[in-house]
Amino acid sequence: MYLSFHDNPKRKLKYTWELIEMPTSLVGVNTLVPNRLVLESIKAGVVPELSGYGTVEPEVKISTCSRIDLTLTAEDRKRCYVEIKNCTLVDNGVASFPDAVTTRGLRHIAELETLVNTGYRCVMFYFIQRMDAEVFKPADHIDSEYGKGLRRAVKRGLEILAYDVAIDLNGIKLNRKIPYEL
Secondary structure (H helix, E strand, C coil), X not given: CEEEECCCCCCCXXXXXXXXXXXXXXXXXXXXXXXXXXXXXXXXCCCHHHCCCCEEEEEEEEECXXXXXXXXXXXXXXXXXXXXXEECEEECCEXXXXXXXXXXXXXXXXXXXXXXXXXXXXXXXXXXXXXXXXXXXXXXXXXXXXXXXXXXXXXXXXXXXEEXXXXXXXXXXXXXXXXXXX
8 A cells, every 4th residue: 555645734634545556556546636637638638539629627517416527628629528437446357337336427427428419529538547457348247227327328429438547656647548348
């Protein structure tokens, strides 16, 4: 287990749990990392599927009670909404999400599906915070409703991106696109 130290007197805790060491990979467990790293990676042009947008805004309100992780805009293309899911569960090279039943995650799929139906581009971005995944699949054995909802939304136009990371004790960066199977 690896922690980072913070000497900010305004913080409640001086340490943040960052990583665990598993037999096949270091695994990032800091849940603040995915949204920040994906945002910066898109801005830096590291995610070719999401390049060409002039503006990338985090946490944009899409309804009275919902926000989307990222909104990408450009004058010459459809607005793109990106929801980022932190994926740390990998078994025999298969990265899976969710790792627990998630009504909130299913609601995000439904919201993105509604946006797709109104003409927007929408992407579910699975951020695999480890280096031992070869493929991404929904975790039907944990939450079959999430898997069904994801498959339905993909048939209607929701896009999936899954990326793993390069991670060591000095840092973490987006690494490679991982194929997915539904």
